[in-house]
Amino acid sequence: MERAAPSAEIVPLRPPGVEGAHRPATRGGRRGRRLRQWRSTVSNSDLAAWSAVAAFSIYVAIALAGGGGRALTLTFPAGCLAVALFAYVRSPATYVGFVFWTWLVTPFIRRVFDLQFGFHPASLLLVGPVLATMVSVFTLLRRAQSLRGTTYVPFVLAMTALVYAYVVGLVQQPFVAATYDLMNWGAPLLFGLHLALEWRRFPRVRTVLTLVVLWGMLVTGAYGLLQFIDPPAWDRVWVINAEMYSVGVPVPFLIRVFSMLNAPGPYAMFLVFAVLVGLPAPQRWKFLALALGLTALLLTKTRSAWVAFMVGGLVLQFRQPLRNLPRQWVALAVVLLLAAPAITHPRVMRAVSGRAASLSKIDEDRSYRERLAITNYVVERLKHNVIGEGLGQLGSAGKLQVSSARKISVTALDSGVLEVFSVMGWMGGMLFTFAMFGVAIPVVRDRRGHLDAVSNGAAAAVIALLFAAFFGNVFNGVSGMMFWSAVGLATAGRSYALAVAQARRYSIKPGTPLDPALVRHIPAA
Numbered sequence: 001m002e003r004a005a006p007s008a009e010i011v012p013l014r015p016p017g018v019e020g021a022h023r024p025a026t027r028g029g030r031r032g033r034r035l036r037q038w039r040s041t042v043s044n045s046d047l048a049a050w051s052a053v054a055a056f057s058i059y060v061a062i063a064l065a066g067g068g069g070r071a072l073t074l075t076f077p078a079g080c081l082a083v084a085l086f087a088y089v090r091s092p093a094t095y096v097g098f099v100f101w102t103w104l105v106t107p108f109i110r111r112v113f114d115l116q117f118g119f120h121p122a123s124l125l126l127v128g129p130v131l132a133t134m135v136s137v138f139t140l141l142r143r144a145q146s147l148r149g150t151t152y153v154p155f156v157l158a159m160t161a162l163v164y165a166y167v168v169g170l171v172q173q174p175f176v177a178a179t180y181d182l183m184n185w186g187a188p189l190l191f192g193l194h195l196a197l198e199w200r201r202f203p204r205v206r207t208v209l210t211l212v213v214l215w216g217m218l219v220t221g222a223y224g225l226l227q228f229i230d231p232p233a234w235d236r237v238w239v240i241n242a243e244m245y246s247v248g249v250p251v252p253f254l255i256r257v258f259s260m261l262n263a264p265g266p267y268a269m270f271l272v273f274a275v276l277v278g279l280p281a282p283q284r285w286k287f288l289a290l291a292l293g294l295t296a297l298l299l300t301k302t303r304s305a306w307v308a309f310m311v312g313g314l315v316l317q318f319r320q321p322l323r324n325l326p327r328q329w330v331a332l333a334v335v336l337l338l339a340a341p342a343i344t345h346p347r348v349m350r351a352v353s354g355r356a357a358s359l360s361k362i363d364e365d366r367s368y369r370e371r372l373a374i375t376n377y378v379v380e381r382l383k384h385n386v387i388g389e390g391l392g393q394l395g396s397a398g399k400l401q402v403s404s405a406r407k408i409s410v411t412a413l414d415s416g417v418l419e420v421f422s423v424m425g426w427m428g429g430m431l432f433t434f435a436m437f438g439v440a441i442p443v444v445r446d447r448r449g450h451l452d453a454v455s456n457g458a459a460a461a462v463i464a465l466l467f468a469a470f471f472g473n474v475f476n477g478v479s480g481m482m483f484w485s486a487v488g489l490a491t492a493g494r495s496y497a498l499a500v501a502q503a504r505r506y507s508i509k510p511g512t513p514l515d516p517a518l519v520r521h522i523p524a525a
Contacts, residue, residue, distance in 0.1 A: 049091035053098055056083045064112050072113060073124045080128035084135045092201060093208045095135070099191065100212045102129040103481050104220060104270070108260035115234040119241040127180075133187035133481070136194035143197045151491060154438030155193045161431040162186055162391075165424040169390030178392035181476075185391065188480035195488025199495035206454050209489060210281045213274035214289045220267070221292025224259035225342070228299050228351075231255055253347045257299035266478035268305035269465060271297040273482040276312045276461040277489075279331060280320075280453030287331070291338035298343060301355040304471035312464025319456045378418045388425025416469035439487050440466060446494050455493030461486035 056079050063072040080102055087095040110125040140147075147156055162185055169178030195205060227235060230252050239250040247256045247264060261267040275293050278286055297305060320328055342348060421429035443459045465474045465483045474483045 084132035157435035173392030181391035192484025192488035217293035268302035316460035
């Protein structure tokens with residue numbers, strides 16, 4: 001009887017020297033092996049969380065296509081909360097990625113929905129990302145004892161300032177407006193604190209956040225280019241209905257790009273955070289995403305973001321070990337080469353050059369004169385209003401105020417520093433300012449975190465966004481998510497690096513108490 005050929009499953013197990021041991025694997029065998037290797041690194045909890053996110057995404061797509069009707073106004077926020085809770089329990093890393101994506105795509109979902117069912121100035125769809133992010137409050141409750149460490153003092157000071165502003169807002173503003181504004185300010189802060197407290201999961205969270213910002217730049221950058229060339233109908237209609245004069249005329253090659261978000265400013269803050277975190281990322285395909293991100297950053301025409309990105313880039317270079325600098329420069333050169341065809345296009349050059357030229361003639365710029373007038377007005381008001389206006393007056397929360405039986409909108413200030421003191425008063429503003437110093441000083445002085453490239457990017461993003469705070473509010477909404485995520489990621493990287501360094505110094509044996517010297521140096525040990 002003829003001997004049967006050995007199966008492909010047994011061939012790799014043969015010892016060297018046996019006939020057939022070096023037979024090359026088939027393409028199907030390699031694919032199967034890669035699938036098994038990937039599956040071995042993914043838990044059932046991760047798969048369950050991904051399935052929930054996928055099912056919710058499919059439902060939203062069907063609803064936007066006309067299958068859900070107006071019910072999406074209620075089911076979308078409820079779905080965001082339910083999926084976030086499920087992912088938080090089953091797969092914390094998936095929860096982090098899901099929250100980020102909700103902030104990035106919800107304004108786009110809202111515009112498509114408004115095109116079909118009519119514009120509403122205070123859409124309930126925008127509550128979805130806030131509710132999903134608020135789930136991170138459970139981390140605060142679980143690890144409340146850790147807040148006694150000096151590492152988390154800036155978060156505590158910032159939360160105290162927000163509570164003070166909320167109490168003032170309850171007295172001076174409507175309850176709904178003050179409460180929504182508290183969530184809009186507090187949810188990003190809680191998310192950053194969640195990242196900082198969960199420093200033990202730093203390697204996994206770092207991987208997830210890196211993938212999210214790279215894919216986010218890829219998707220939103222491509223959509224931003226499309227928006228610049230030919231704005232879709234939902235974007236044009238929304239700009240007109242929302243009276244978004246700051247984005248310019250919603251026609252090809254004249255609109256200021258805001259991609260899937262709701263304004264050029266928040267989108268620019270996302271791009272600053274994403275490019276600084278993505279540039280030192282280990283993924284080999286990052287160059288295309290970074291090129292699209294840099295091109296979109298130029299097309300937002302947000303001058304403060306341009307300068308903030310340059311500040312962050314300098315910080316990133318100074319924080320890198322010398323051996324990593326050539327690699328960073330090569331990566332940046334590749335990104336610039338990939339972005340060159342789009343950046344040097346005559347239409348793009350014409351759109352960007354006019355905006356950039358205004359920096360050399362700042363005294364003649366209309367936006368600068370308006371900001372100066374607003375600054376003088378707010379400073380005069382602060383002299384006579386020490387306690388502040390409270391939460392609920394400025395920004396999107398102002399749309400929830402009712403005056404003469406109609407909803408009104410209050411314009412946000414063009415400076416995050418002014419808005420902090422206007423909302424929180426002198427006492428709350430000083431607490432918040434101390435919190436920002438507590439955030440910035442460890443970033444500047446830290447040395448251990450320099451060994452991790454992504455932590456360096458997050459630290460550079462913290463300094464860059466703090467610089468941008470002088471020209472816009474980066475502490476709430478989408479911009480707040482970027483700022484506090486950068487703070488949380490940098491803090492987690494610093495705590496993780498300290499724990500690893502101390503673990504190498506002291507012997508750790510399973511089942512034996514930790515050395516008191518080691519416990520003293522590990523946050524929340």
